[in-house]
Amino acid sequence: MDLLWALLTLPYAPVRGLTAVVGVVAREAEARQRNPVNVRRELEELDAAVAAGELSAEERDRAEQRVLGRLTGGPARPGARPSPARRGPAREKGVRHDRRRPGPAA
Known part of the structure; x- marks a missing residue:
């Protein structure tokens, strides 16, 4: 069965x-x-x-926060809130998903 599956899915190899x-x-x-x-x-x-005068202290602080945010996995912008944890659609409040397939329209 594995050989047959490999042959059938060969076009998808790239x-x-x-x-x-x-x-x-x-x-x-x-x-x-x-x-x-x-x-x-x-x-x-x-x-x-x-030190060379290319950046102000405020610009450096903002850039520093972005760099440190990458290191810690925190927000990339100062004052930005991290995105909420991703939950599956069935777990979102107020959203109901029915796994049954709809039957023929009567």
Whole structure:
């Protein structure tokens, strides 16, 4: 059965391969963003920009909050609230989902 399934789904192999590659690239990008070494480098660049007069202290504080938010997984903008935990549609208040399939219209 596995051989038959593999033959039948062979045309979808490029899509599965592309999906796997995109997943690997996304994980690597997130790992680099959250890497403490990269975060420290960005914070040092912000301090250097303030020392050179390219940024004001307020702009540095906002940028610093964005960088630290990436590290801690918190909100990216100061004052922004984190998004609520994602729940399935059946668990949302006031939403009712019926799993039965509708029968023929009478």
